[in-house]
Amino acid sequence: MSGLCLLVALTLSNIGSAKSQNYHEVLRMPLSSFMGPDRFQYGCLSVPLKSDEYIVDFQPHSPPGGVHHMALYSCEEPYERQSVWECIDPKHICKDNAKKSALFAWNLGAPGWTLPAYTGINTGKSSKYLIFQIHGRTDLKEYHMDKYASVTLEFTAERPPLDTVLKVYGIGGYIPANTLGFTTDVACPWHINISAPIIGYALHTHDYGVATSAYLIRNGTWIEIGRVDPRYAMLTYDIADRELHVHPGDIVATRCTYNNHRTTDVQMGFRHSDEMCNLLLHYAVPHSYADQTKMTQCSKNAQEFHWEDVFDNIPPLASDVSGDTDQNRYLKTHHLAKKV
Known part of the structure; x- marks a missing residue:
């Protein structure tokens, strides 16, 4: 998993960097996380999320035969501090799930989503963490080992009307x-x-x-x-x-x-x-x-x-x-x- 640790470290250094214009960041997780005897069913990684910015575009990527689902959450503290952890239990995404916010979900083959120009997803009033969750497969092949499940996010510091x-x-x-x-x-x-x-x-x-x-x-x-x-x-x-x-x-x-x-x-x-x-x-x-309504659920x-x-x-x-x-x-x- 040393390559994974390096990759996550590189991602950590980039996410949330201050820029005056819109900028893009890529979150990646190797499919090797879901292979072998210790493979995950759901894998999570966390990266620092800068406060008071907006996510305005999600572009997921996965090779054919790749992962089932991707999801993005924000929370004040990730459940684990290690580079990647098993998070099939929804209580194992954030340490305080009452303050967890779901941002986006996707499954294999779908296009991404660009939000309308008058709106965006706020990152919160204080610095938080972005959790990238992957639901892997049990039928991955060796030739997928060099492929990644990833998502490209577009951020802006300009507050939209809504x-x-x-x-x-x-x-x-x-x-x-x-x-x-x-x-x-x-x-x-x-x-x-x-x-x-x-x-x-x-x-x-x-x-x-x-x-x-x-x-x-x-x-x-x-x-x-x-x-x-x-x-x-x-x-x-x-x-x-x-x-x-x-x-x-x-x-x-x-x-x-x-x-x-x-x-x-x-x-x-x-x-x-x-x-x-x-x-x-x-x-x-x-x-x-916005803060009053985040991560509301009906079941x-x-x-x-x-x-x-x-x-x-x-x-x-x-x-x-x-x-x-x-x-x-x-x-x-x-x-x-x-x-x-």
């Missing part, structure tokens, strides 16, 4: 054995007392998911945020031009639909053999609200919560990925293969 923050929606429980069309639902009231424009969103499952959807529910009316086939790579869809706002009193709701042909249940969890159901909702607020249990028990007039297309969706429009103009 701060973009992230709210994560998720599911616990399990997918029953021998079940087709099983749905998991989550819904939570909007958590702050101001309206906020939705800048972008991403929807995600693992291998058993066949449809995911997200909605705003306003006075009984369902407003579609997006529907995707999660068997494609997870894009962050930029919908700033739709001028879709979430208002106090709204409910944000997500549904994932699964086919489980196995004779055993599939648990929700963080391993690749587990399942997930996530909506990552990026929205923009005035700077004074439900697949066996205990169902839309049908709470809502009327559930959209019939909630488990249908056809039609004029952000994903289908993207697929018409860009090459994007299904996940393997």
Whole structure:
């Protein structure tokens, strides 16, 4: 791991250096971290993060057959001080998870995301740490040893009019054995007392998911945020031009639909053999609200919560990925293969 230590040291020397204009930094993690008898399932590395700057662009990179997921967090203190550590347990990312902020997530094959010019992701009022997390694979080949999983970030010291923050929606429980069309639902009231424009969103499952959807529910009316086939790579869809706002009193709701042909249940969890159901909702607020909203989460249990028990007039297309969706429009103009 000596090469890795050197690489991390070089990264540490560069990140957050003072520059008057926008600048780019690259975070890298060798795929060798996920090979051999001591391989990680999730690997984390930390780098110092300069205060009161903004991240305005994420460009992840991974070779074919590389890593499953990448994610970026900020925290006041990393869970470990060593160069790279195992962090499949979400409590092992930051020492104080109550002050952890999720910034961005990606999976293999997806493009990056450039935030709208009027917004950015603030690094905080005091110096913190940026945590780069990788979910590796168990089927990496030797010829990948010289490749890297990396992300290029663009920083600026200029404060934009609005701060973009992230709210994560998720599911616990399990997918029953021998079940087709099983749905998991989550819904939570909007958590702050101001309206906020939705800048972008991403929807995600693992291998058993066949449809995911997200909605705003306003006075009984369902407003579609997006529907995707999660068997494609997870894009962050930029919908700033739709001028879709979430208002106090709204409910944000997500549904994932699964086919489980196995004779055993599939648990929700963080391993690749587990399942997930996530909506990552990026929205923009005035700077004074940003600290109040960071790393807010909404979660439900697949066996205990169902839309049908709470809502009327559930959209019939909630488990249908056809039609004029952000994903289908993207697929018409860009090459994007299904996940393997």
